[in-house]
Amino acid sequence: MDWLGDIDAPWVWLIAGVVLAGAEMLLPGYFLIWMAAAAITTGMIAAVVDIPVAVQVLSFVVFSALSVYAAREWLDYAGNETTDPAMNDRGARAIGARVVVTQAIEDGEGRVRLGDSEWIARGPDAAIGTRLEVTGHDGAVLLVGSLAATHIAGNERPAIEDRP
Template identity: 50%
Template sequence: MPDWLTSMGPHWAWLSLGVLLAAAEIVAPGFFLIWLGGAAIATGAIAWIAPISIPLQLGIFAVLSFIFLYGARRWLKANPITTTDPHLNQRGGRLVGEVLTVTRAIEDGRGRARVGDGEWPVRGPDVAEGTKVRVVSADGGVLVVEAA
């Protein structure tokens, strides 16, 4: 084994592990690995300041991981992450309240309406082609409408 590798302390392994876990959080976000990475970095800092045995370092890492995860969970429960746009990836939900023009008459509860430069399937009361309808909800890819 090279001399430079054997002369490195175990704290470098902890610091490297912490950085790798933080990077893994970027690749596979789940808001979980970042806390384990923080615990690994904290363990590396402790091992750097006060050289301790490997089993004790593993114990410190386990305890810090639990503390970081539990603390983050409590903090997130008290301060939930809210979005400013709850319908960001729900195109149908964004259309609620819009007034559309029926392009294919709604018969037996089904028809089509113009949305922008396209058409969407709609469900609602029977109306003739060209009638204005208001979107009241979205059911998957089908807009639920009522007469406007």
């Protein structure tokens, strides 16, 4: 690497690897770390074996492709499981929640209050103030239905939460 002056080629690859690893810490993703590993591997090989710059660049490209491919295969195999599959899905998190109709549901569409926000809702016709339960979602639209039975079979008294 004549254009770098007196710096030996292995040091250039090792420095490039450290810079790429540092960039991985600053940028989101799992890509640059594998390029850093390829650069460090190329630097270690260049330190042990005297090889031309063209072969070093080719080995870096090959190591990069192999490490990125292997990492992708491993991440697909190992997966990225979570303890809460509905973590970033507000509609799925709302399933089972109780809502109050704020705009009458007519012809299957209206608005309901969930927590401190209003949502567009689809479900059976219901008057303002009716309490419903979220049964599903279609994108940002909540699917609602009548409340599930909240009392013991045969006991016709409403549940405590439904009493005035």
